[in-house]
Amino acid sequence: MMAKNATEIIADVVVVGGGAAGLAAAVSTAERGHDVVLIEKNGFLGGMATAANVGTICGLFLRDDSNNFDFICDGFIRTFAEQLIKKSNANPVRGRDGLKFLPYERFDFMRLCDEMTGNAGVNVLFHTTMFDINVEEGFVQEIKVITGSDVISLRAKYFIDATGFALLGNLISDITLLQDEKYQAGAFVFGLDGIKKTTPHQLNLHVIKAMALAREDGSLKKDDSLLTIVPGSVKKGRASFKLSIPRALHDDIKSVSMAELYSREKVGKLYAILKQYADIFDQSKISYVAPAIGIRTGPRYEGDFVLSKEDVLQCRKFDDEIARATWPIEFWEVGKKVKMEYFNKGSYYSIPLRSARNNKVSNLYFPGRHISANDQAIASCRVIGTCMQMGENIGKIISKKLSEHN
Numbered sequence: 161m162m163a164k165n166a167t168e169i170i171a172d173v174v175v176v177g178g179g180a181a182g183l184a185a186a187v188s189t190a191e192r193g194h195d196v197v198l199i200e201k202n203g204f205l206g207g208m209a210t211a212a213n214v215g216t217i218c219g220l221f222l223r224d225d226s227n228n229f230d231f232i233c234d235g236f237i238r239t240f241a242e243q244l245i246k247k248s249n250a251n252p253v254r255g256r257d258g259l260k261f262l263p264y265e266r267f268d269f270m271r272l273c274d275e276m277t278g279n280a281g282v283n284v285l286f287h288t289t290m291f292d293i294n295v296e297e298g299f300v301q302e303i304k305v306i307t308g309s310d311v312i313s314l315r316a317k318y319f320i321d322a323t324g325f326a327l328l329g330n331l332i333s334d335i336t337l338l339q340d341e342k343y344q345a346g347a348f349v350f351g352l353d354g355i356k357k358t359t360p361h362q363l364n365l366h367v368i369k370a371m372a373l374a375r376e377d378g379s380l381k382k383d384d385s386l387l388t389i390v391p392g393s394v395k396k397g398r399a400s401f402k403l404s405i406p407r408a409l410h411d412d413i414k415s416v417s418m419a420e421l422y423s424r425e426k427v428g429k430l431y432a433i434l435k436q437y438a439d440i441f442d443q444s445k446i447s448y449v450a451p452a453i454g455i456r457t458g459p460r461y462e463g464d465f466v467l468s469k470e471d472v473l474q475c476r477k478f479d480d481e482i483a484r485a486t487w488p489i490e491f492w493e494v495g496k497k498v499k500m501e502y503f504n505k506g507s508y509y510s511i512p513l514r515s516a517r518n519n520k521v522s523n524l525y526f527p528g529r530h531i532s533a534n535d536q537a538i539a540s541c542r543v544i545g546t547c548m549q550m551g552e553n554i555g556k557i558i559s560k561k562l563s564e565h566n
């Protein structure tokens with residue numbers, strides 16, 4: 161990173177957004193010897209995984225009936241998961257229908273991101289928000305960020321948009337964005353400790369019963385507040401809960417701000433209901449609330465290829481594969497229970513590079529939960545393990561191009 165003067169930085173690659181995709185992209189490119197700047201608006205990395213504390217990493221393992229946990233590929237996801245397992249003293253979990261995932265502790269996830277970016281030599285700029293872009297003749301020339309009261313211009317040979325909601329694309333007139341036809345519910349995660357010792361199954365029954373009784377006495381509305389337990393989170397009197405947000409969030413200030421307020425108020429109410437109707441919660445306390453609501457989907461890029469539901473369910477493979485996706489379609493319609501659609505056990509589909517690129521802008525890539533995919537396909541490929549693979553492989557592709565230029 162070269163600070164030309166106080167207001168300009170020049171690098172080989174600028175990554176905007178330090179979630180799963182941006183983290184892997186930045187580490188993978190910097191490990192190959194390139195000068196990488198990673199811009200993150202929060203004061204920590206991890207994106208939805210840490211800001212919304214979604215609680216488990218999906219998309220790491222093949223789905224099958226065995227008791228093994230076979231990584232879908234080696235590389236970044238394997239290294240990340242193995243180090244997280246050591247740090248969190250956690251084990252991967254086999255859930256229903258052969259689904260396999262890794263629970264994690266939020267702090268460990270964050271620290272691992274710090275260590276991996278630090279070891280790879282990524283220049284991470286926290287509390288730095290990208291807000292403007294300059295594109296000339298099909299190339300991104302610079303982006304502008306704000307940090308504290310400073311506006312800084314960043315110039316690079318390649319740019320990676322890993323903001324999760326196609327921010328750079330939204331600012332480029334030549335690029336079209338895809339919008340959800342059917343919106344997927346966001347959620348808010350919180351934790352309780354001091355719960356009486358029980359199994360996850362029993363805990364779930366207590367929660368369902370308490371919610372039903374609250375609906376009967378009128379303190380909860382019929383279609384209000386779906387509450388689920390984060391899989392793998394029940395241990396030593398602690399558990400994490402996911403509160404579904406019963407309205408659409410479109411990344412606009414008004415709906416997102418309303419949802420933050422709604423979620424915190426609702427957590428207080430639901431906690432009181434759990435205490436009132438299930439004695440297992442008598443001594444419990446709210447141990448944390450996630451710093452932010454979790455937003456599953458938002459605007460996505462229209463790339464050179466739009467990944468579809470058929471590609472997912474038929475396990476299509478592509479020559480320009482940048483990720484092997486193993487997670488089924490997991491669709492969270494607002495106010496309804498989750499709907500799962502599976503492809504064959506032991507199989508996977510490819511995500512092509514063409515869905516993370518648009519040939520109208522040559523030096524821009526966009527891995528992560530805003531790739532070019534329709535509503536159903538994104539409901540499968542947005543999981544953390546798959547986003548990390550996309551980021552890693554885009555890092556490799558850019559590194560190769562940079563080396564060829566030199």
Ligand SMILES: Cc1cc2nc3c(=O)[nH]c(=O)nc-3n(C[C@H](O)[C@H](O)[C@H](O)COP(=O)(O)OP(=O)(O)OC[C@H]3O[C@@H](n4cnc5c(N)ncnc54)[C@H](O)[C@@H]3O)c2cc1C
Binds near residue numbers: 290291324347527545
């Ligand atoms: C409620 C919920 C539950 C989920 N459960 C699971 C689960 O159990 N397992 C699983 O694997 N996946 C789960 N997911 C999906 C998964 O968490 C996300 O799809 C994935 O983490 C997305 O990663 P990403 O890097 O594409 O985007 P994000 O994680 O959204 O990262 C984007 C990053 O960009 C930063 N950013 C945005 N704008 C700017 C800007 N202007 N300037 C600088 N930085 C910016 C953000 O702060 C953020 O850090 C869940 C999602 C939700 C919402």
